[in-house]
Amino acid sequence: xxxxxxxTGRYVRVPYEGEDYRVFYEEAxxxxxxxxxxxxxxxxxxxxxxxxxxxxxxxxxxxxxxxPRHGKSIPPAGWWKEEYKLTAQFYSEFLMAFxxxxxxxxxxxxxxxxxxxxxxxxxxxxxxxLRALIAIEACDYSPGWWLDWLWNPHVxxxxxxxxxxxxxxxxxxxxxxxxxxxxxxxxxxxGIFKGDLYFYSVDHDFRAMAENLPGDIPIYFxxxxxxxxxxxxxTEKTAKKVKNSECIIMEEIGxxxxxxxxxxxxxxxxxVLAKILQTS
Amino acid sequence: MAAFDTGWMERWQALVNQDRVTKxxxxxxxxDVLLAFGETAYxxxxxxxxxxxxxxxxxxxxxxxxALRGPxxxxxxxxxxxxxxxxxxxxxxAHPLHGRLQIEGDVKVMWQNLRAFTWTLDLMRNVQE
Numbered sequence: 104x105x106x107x108x109x110x111t112g113r114y115v116r117v118p119y120e121g122e123d124y125r126v127f128y129e130e131a132x133x134x135x136x137x138x139x140x141x142x143x144x145x146x147x148x149x150x151x152x153x154x155x156x157x158x159x160x161x162x163x164x165x166x167x168x169x170x171p172r173h174g175k176s177i178p179p180a181g182w183w184k185e186e187y188k189l190t191a192q193f194y195s196e197f198l199m200a201f202x203x204x205x206x207x208x209x210x211x212x213x214x215x216x217x218x219x220x221x222x223x224x225x226x227x228x229x230x231x232x233l234r235a236l237i238a239i240e241a242c243d244y245s246p247g248w249w250l251d252w253l254w255n256p257h258v259x260x261x262x263x264x265x266x267x268x269x270x271x272x273x274x275x276x277x278x279x280x281x282x283x284x285x286x287x288x289x290x291x292x293x294g295i296f297k298g299d300l301y302f303y304s305v306d307h308d309f310r311a312m313a314e315n316l317p318g319d320i321p322i323y324f325x326x327x328x329x330x331x332x333x334x335x336x337x338t339e340k341t342a343k344k345v346k347n348s349e350c351i352i353m354e355e356i357g358x359x360x361x362x363x364x365x366x367x368x369x370x371x372x373x374x375v376l377a378k379i380l381q382t383s
Numbered sequence: 384m385a386a387f388d389t390g391w392m393e394r395w396q397a398l399v400n401q402d403r404v405t406k407x408x409x410x411x412x413x414x415d416v417l418l419a420f421g422e423t424a425y426x427x428x429x430x431x432x433x434x435x436x437x438x439x440x441x442x443x444x445x446x447x448x449x450a451l452r453g454p455x456x457x458x459x460x461x462x463x464x465x466x467x468x469x470x471x472x473x474x475x476x477a478h479p480l481h482g483r484l485q486i487e488g489d490v491k492v493m494w495q496n497l498r499a500f501t502w503t504l505d506l507m508r509n510v511q512e
């Protein structure tokens with residue numbers, strides 16, 4: 104009998120600001136909608152372990168989407184005449200438009216890196232439509248990554264982008280999974296990783312706003328000790344400002360918990376999901 | 384702590400030159416790099432993913448394309464079999480948030496060869512003291 108994974112991949116059309124975006128997403132399971140956000144320059148594959156995990160997908164409808172320009176979600180027409188720069192406004196509004204098209208009832212949003220940072224913006228602007236936020240490797244300001252070398256015709260973008268993030272993973276994480284994450288990074292379109300990092304390191308500056316979040320939904324911050332882009336100290340400092348938040352520091356893991364070491368990540372994630380289940 | 388003396392560098396050189404993967408991914412890695420471990424510096428010559436020469440005689444006539452300079456204590460953490468957080472990668476150490484390593488010079492060559500170059504540096508963790 105074929106060993107078929109429970110993941111189903113589909114396309115949904117998401118209208119946003121006059122564009123008709125063709126968006127690829129994968130899902131598995133049923134229950135509370137749990138929307139998973141990939142990191143900069145990658146795609147849904149980062150969440151393959153959680154999508155297939157019956158301890159997770161028996162209570163949650165796990166959904167991972169490719170943002171426009173990522174994975175199987177094609178860019179909007181005219182992309183070839185623009186420099187791509189992801190903004191907090193597009194990112195947060197587009198995510199909510201995606202959730203609306205799928206008719207998700209108060210989903211949980213879980214994202215890592217830029218997907219973690221956007222959780223702060225979602226908490227500010229969209230909390231009434233959400234149940235909880237899991238902000239992985241997130242903080243209120245993460246400078247230093249909007250680098251020209253990541254999109255330069257003299258440099259192999261795939262190899263340079265992938266290698267620039269390789270050290271963000273913990274040496275304790277299985278090499279097979281670290282190299283798989285490297286592989287994802289080697290496959291993004293030209294300038295997409297750098298364009299995402301415009302949001303990550305430039306447009307996302309929440310330092311003056313973190314204290315003013317309403318606190319009406321819980322935010323779970325989770326950061327690995329090997330993350331040198333968003334260190335545990337940076338996350339702890341942010342979490343102290345955010346009402347109704349919890350800060351979880353994860354040992355022996357880095358910036359890509361879900362795909363660099365799904366076993367270690369699961370130890371920290373399951374208690375968070377249990378809390379969300381209890382209060383739902 | 385790692386000695387970073389000429390014997391240590393020669394043992395690293397031998398590891399790189401014997402390494403099968405470096406031969407595959409480092410075919411275009413041809414450059415001269417200055418590595419400074421505190422006050423101790425070398426110019427490492429890479430040619431097609433091998434290291435034919437390491438010069439410890441650094442002076443006014445030394446030439447190199449780019450340089451990595453950091454305290455010996457920083458490098459000593461980097462070369463541990465399991466390096467501690469923030470020391471496991473040259474970009475981790477050099478990132479503006481941390482500033483434990485200085486990367487200078489024509490860094491375009493480094494970015495062009497980042498995969499192979501960092502692979503060879505990671506082999507430092509296998510050097511016998």
